[in-house]
Amino acid sequence: MWEWVAQLSPAMQALLGTMFTWGMTALGATIVYMTKSINARLMDSMLGFAGGVMIAASFWSLLAPAIEMAEQDAMPALLPTTVGFLAGGLFLAVVDKLIPHVHPTSPIEDAEGIRPQKRKRSTLLVLAITLHNIPEGLAVGVAFGAVAADFPSASLTGAIALAIGIGIQNFPEGAAVSLPLRRDGLSRRRSFFYGQLSGMVEPVAALVGVWAVLVMEPLLPFALSFAAGAMIFVVVEEVIPGSQENGHKDMASMALMLGFTIMMMLDVALG
Secondary structure: OOHHHHOOOHHHHHHHHHHHHHHHHHHHHHHHHOOOOOOHHHHHHHHHHHHHHHHHHHHHHHHHHHHHHHHHOOOOOHHHHHHHHHHHHHHHHHHHHHOOEOOOOOOHHHOEOOOHHHOOHHHHHHHHHHHHHHHHHHHHHHHHHHHHOOOOOOOHHHHHHHHHHHHHHHHHHHHHHHHHHHHOOOOHHHHHHHHHHOOOHHHHHHHHHHHHHHHOHHHHHHHHHHHHHHHHHHHHHHHHHHHHOOOOHHHHHHHHHHHHHHHHHHHHHHO
């Protein structure tokens, strides 16, 4: 089924995968053409679902293969996975403190980073989602790079499953940017533009991930774990809190369980 994808270069595979994830972000942003707001219960469920997908992808598609690769290289499996995982979370934490941004569910007064008050809300919203899309793009790039490097525990279908899962959870992220901007008075066209713009970073990050793997093959377990740590930081710092701010905690939690289950099924079935 995926033979034609196997004929492409690793960079093209990663670009194709992240073009899909970017497209899903844009698809989510198109909701702004249908409504100016969305039911809070539905949005919380969508964010919870996204969190579940990201958690499952972090383990099944990134950490588990990283442990297997480390064991095959006769090194302590805990060393690259632990260091990489913590480094990924620390990297996102530092970037989160430096880059001015505001979370979609937060007022402009709660903007974070260096001197955010000098930025427009539209810019801050796009920067927030863009920051959180960096680890997703890296994860896809590293996954396809691992396949090109012929690691036994890496598979093309597994990398495709990861891209599909991340694409699915990108849908609510596009809506989470475009709808607040529409409520703030921006036109539907500009709201959509900014909403889909946040996904543009994923193809760039994917190319960086592919390059890093092919140039530094021995560091692949570290790279996979790094992407996993960055994704988990995003889930804990933004996605889960955002899904529960409106009080629909039980529904958001069940949606997270559903997202985790679907991503796990995708990875097991295709990986």
